[in-house]
Amino acid sequence: MRGIRESITRWTEDHLGGRPPHTVVIAELYLLCISLLWFLPGFLAPELFGGGNTYPFIIFEYGGVYLLAAVLFGCSAALLFALVRRKAGSGLRVLALAVALVLLYLVPALLAGSMQMILPFYVPGWAYFGLSPAVDVLMSAVISLSGIGLLSLATILPILLIDRYAPMKRPYATAAVLGTLLFPCLTVAIFRIDPVPSLVPWLSLSLSTLSVLCLGVAGAAVLSIPLVVRRLLKGSGNPPQQARIFGLLLLCLLLVWFVPGYLDPGCFLTGYDHSSPNPWLKRCWFVPQGPGDLEYPWSTVPTIEGNYLIDEPCLGGSPLSLSSLSGKVYRTVYTREHTEERYIAEQWWYENERTFRSDKKAALESLTGFGEISETTLDLGDHLRAAGFERSDAEREYPAWLFVGKTTRGYILTYERPFDDGRSNDFFIVYYGTYSTVGPDPDRSLKALIAQRLSPSAIRAPGEGLDEEVRPNRMPEAKPFLYISEMIRYAGILLLTPFLFGCSAALLFAGTLTELETRKRRIVGAIPLLAAVLLFLSLISAYLTGSTWMPIPPFYLPTSEPLGVSTLLDALLNLMIFLSALTLIGLGVIAPYLLLKRHLPLKRPCRAVLVSGTLVFGILIYPLMMMHAVWQGLRPAPWISPFVWMALGFCLAAAWAVVIYAVQAVTGRGGKSP
Numbered sequence: 062m063r064g065i066r067e068s069i070t071r072w073t074e075d076h077l078g079g080r081p082p083h084t085v086v087i088a089e090l091y092l093l094c095i096s097l098l099w100f101l102p103g104f105l106a107p108e109l110f111g112g113g114n115t116y117p118f119i120i121f122e123y124g125g126v127y128l129l130a131a132v133l134f135g136c137s138a139a140l141l142f143a144l145v146r147r148k149a150g151s152g153l154r155v156l157a158l159a160v161a162l163v164l165l166y167l168v169p170a171l172l173a174g175s176m177q178m179i180l181p182f183y184v185p186g187w188a189y190f191g192l193s194p195a196v197d198v199l200m201s202a203v204i205s206l207s208g209i210g211l212l213s214l215a216t217i218l219p220i221l222l223i224d225r226y227a228p229m230k231r232p233y234a235t236a237a238v239l240g241t242l243l244f245p246c247l248t249v250a251i252f253r254i255d256p257v258p259s260l261v262p263w264l265s266l267s268l269s270t271l272s273v274l275c276l277g278v279a280g281a282a283v284l285s286i287p288l289v290v291r292r293l294l295k296g297s298g299n300p301p302q303q304a305r306i307f308g309l310l311l312l313c314l315l316l317v318w319f320v321p322g323y324l325d326p327g328c329f330l331t332g333y334d335h336s337s338p339n340p341w342l343k344r345c346w347f348v349p350q351g352p353g354d355l356e357y358p359w360s361t362v363p364t365i366e367g368n369y370l371i372d373e374p375c376l377g378g379s380p381l382s383l384s385s386l387s388g389k390v391y392r393t394v395y396t397r398e399h400t401e402e403r404y405i406a407e408q409w410w411y412e413n414e415r416t417f418r419s420d421k422k423a424a425l426e427s428l429t430g431f432g433e434i435s436e437t438t439l440d441l442g443d444h445l446r447a448a449g450f451e452r453s454d455a456e457r458e459y460p461a462w463l464f465v466g467k468t469t470r471g472y473i474l475t476y477e478r479p480f481d482d483g484r485s486n487d488f489f490i491v492y493y494g495t496y497s498t499v500g501p502d503p504d505r506s507l508k509a510l511i512a513q514r515l516s517p518s519a520i521r522a523p524g525e526g527l528d529e530e531v532r533p534n535r536m537p538e539a540k541p542f543l544y545i546s547e548m549i550r551y552a553g554i555l556l557l558t559p560f561l562f563g564c565s566a567a568l569l570f571a572g573t574l575t576e577l578e579t580r581k582r583r584i585v586g587a588i589p590l591l592a593a594v595l596l597f598l599s600l601i602s603a604y605l606t607g608s609t610w611m612p613i614p615p616f617y618l619p620t621s622e623p624l625g626v627s628t629l630l631d632a633l634l635n636l637m638i639f640l641s642a643l644t645l646i647g648l649g650v651i652a653p654y655l656l657l658k659r660h661l662p663l664k665r666p667c668r669a670v671l672v673s674g675t676l677v678f679g680i681l682i683y684p685l686m687m688m689h690a691v692w693q694g695l696r697p698a699p700w701i702s703p704f705v706w707m708a709l710g711f712c713l714a715a716a717w718a719v720v721i722y723a724v725q726a727v728t729g730r731g732g733k734s735p
Contacts, residue, residue: 084147091140092206095213098133099205102126103184103537109545110184110537120545127545131244137209138240139233142217146224146232155221159214163270166207170266173200177269180208180251184537211270212247215277216240219285227292235288243280245549246324250276252543283316283557290564294571294667306572311640313565318639321558322617325551338480345391347476347491348406349513362395364509365447369395372403381407381464381471381492383427386420388489394496395510402500405471406510409490412540414477417488421475422527424490425462428473432466436524439472444512459515460522470495470503472511479519490523559678562643566674567667569644570651577655592648592711598641645707646681649714650674653722661726673721677714 103110106126120127145155170179181201188197217236224232250273286309293305338346350371351361362369372394388409395404411417428434438458445455462473471494478485493507500506573591617635654663654670663669 094137095209102130103182109542110539134244135237135241138213138216139237141213142236215274219282245546248546310568347514366509368398403496405496407492411488437463454517462523475523476519479516559675562678563671563675566647566650567671570670595641595645646714649711650718653719
């Protein structure tokens, strides 16, 4: 690889004569990169933006195409950095470029009817805006290219600022790497937003775009912190200023506390969110199942009309003969306990509103041909109250279609966007009806089954919107593309958090060492004193909250109140505990490096501490969380829990740091020996 790089360098120098490339050449390469980023992913793998399935191994099938897109975005960021760095003599020119790109993006996106920030990659045959194919492709190109330019500019802004005050050795490579790493995070922020109606479209589009750009700037700033730490600790031979060290240390600790829970709360939460279930649950969401407890298993559905036993999940034919419907179908047959009555529940799940409405119309026409269908309303009061619904929901009546055939009778209900507060693109057609053997009063049984999975806020009249025109999607349905982005982003968070802690440990080591050497204090006495202060701070928080347990360290989680007080006070106390706990763990990491540096010196101690902190954090957090679950059941006194767990964290961190220190020392000595 080194030989290839040297050959390319020599060829470039011979071709350019030692001069930097012309600005026009850089601009042409930049336009080529963003054009390829818009065109190639959808051209090479249209399944990423169409009806492809999402499963873990998809990253191996389309990982190459996705990596190509990420690298192209990184290259575009590096080329834009070269253009801005060469032409921008002041911040005003950068601001003018940002305003021009914003207008170039917002105007066509607003004319296209977009309510949220979009990035419509090229996909063959995709009707973006309902116009002619050529106009659709042209509009998508203009919006995508300007949008990619905005994202590239947001990525390089922190690097421009850092490079201005602390020139980098390889700024273009840094911009390319940061752009490649940020690509999954930015695409998740764009493709996870479902378009929703807004009273002020331009304001909704502007705020959505601004939020994504702020995320890009913040992400680039966070990823640039290790570069700043390296520059600060390396310095010019003189010890760095203590204020800068401890300011950057506080910033690193705050980011470790905030970033993982904010970007992906699933790192710390178990189970699933009923407001936004996963696709496996959505496929049978409105088909009743048992509670799955000791009294009633999954195969038994208890109601006020009796128990209904699941007979044939996902098997058997449909009495409606609606095989033409294109939704993902799931059906279950029930037998009423102690009788021979049988009932069926069928669900068709859609992720496209146009297909959903088209199938509603097809179902109406098909059912009219071999039975009677009429609009009706359902009074489910007693059944809803028995199922635990609120009184206001039980007093309502719900629209449905009543179908009566020669051998069957049932109700058809439709639901629109029942998840994520109405923002999800999920639509359902559900049928509850008799199946072969009919009882004396089938309506009571059907209403009992309907009440088990009713969603009052999402139910709609089946005939609603049949003749309305559905606005075309502004962006391809990039479910597989989004799935890969989320997987990579999740892995990135798991790697970034320990690395930030490693940076904080290196800063703590440099600051503590400088302070002790300046004031000529003994290290052996200073470490226990600092540990005692940190323990005292955590005990104050425990006393203020009266809590008998505390997660160590307590990461930030949106809408979480682990200490049981008001949201703001809870966050402040949570942060206070976190800072003291994580600083104490960091003190455990650096203690061996402070105590053993005279007896077993290392060539680059700050770098060694950074590596040690990164490894210790990844090794330590999981066992602390697992052991804490056992400790929680004991319910000790409020001051004992944080004391025990912070002391345990300090001891474990010091023990692992000693092991890593020994490995680093032996490796360093082995490298020096002949």
